[in-house]
Amino acid sequence: MSKEVRLIKKYPNRRLYDTAISGYITVADVKQMIIDYVEIQVVDAKTGADLTRQVLLQILLEEEAGGSPIFNNMMLFQFIRMYGQASQSVFAPFMEQNMKLFHDWQKVAQETAPAGNASWLKPFSGGLQSNAGLLQWQQSLQQQTVQFWQNMGVMPKEEKS
The missing domain is CATH 3.30.1490 (Dna Ligase; domain 1)
Structure with missing residues (x-):
């Protein structure tokens, strides 16, 4: 239906x-x-x-x-640079999938939290150090994302010293 x-x-x-x-x-x-x-x-x-x-x-x-924007200037610069590049065709599905994954995770977290309790948001509001698993997950996701964009040629690869 x-x-x-x-x-x-x-x-x-x-x-x-x-x-x-x-x-x-x-x-x-x-x-x-x-x-x-x-x-x-x-x-x-x-x-x-x-x-x-x-x-x-x-x-x-x-x-x-408004007062709490999601996109900082660096992100907006990168979005603008993406247009017209070969990697643009990869970017949309990548972002769509990541937004879906985040939404699905958020929905499960909200459904499992007691009614009216937004404690599932605590790790995102400054309490990351108290939740090592979430911090590790966030760092891993960040590394994978940076590596993806470096491989796509959007971000320069970091030189190893």
Whole structure:
């Protein structure tokens, strides 16, 4: 059984119309739908062109402009350098798989934590030293990622002394 996709129409005046509720919504409403795992598709009301990606990027830009951005300047530089390179075709599936793995891990961690208890987040909020296994896992993942990008030619290989 496939999940129903909620259709949102975007009008030339940049207003968003949610066809499920027959009313106008905001970008913040779209963000909340995504957080709530509602499958959406945004289309141009006049042409029917798919604008979902543009709206998702707009949400990301607004989040990044806020107080706790995920992407630092170095990461953004690397993303920009990736475009047009042969490694670009490898990057998207790599990131997609890593995001899926993290999401799956996060979901299991949340489901196994007592209700209302975010203790599963403690290792990520400064308590890494107290959890050697998690620290080792993070370092291993970091090494593998750096090695992957070095082998792809995106990052320079470190010279051994």
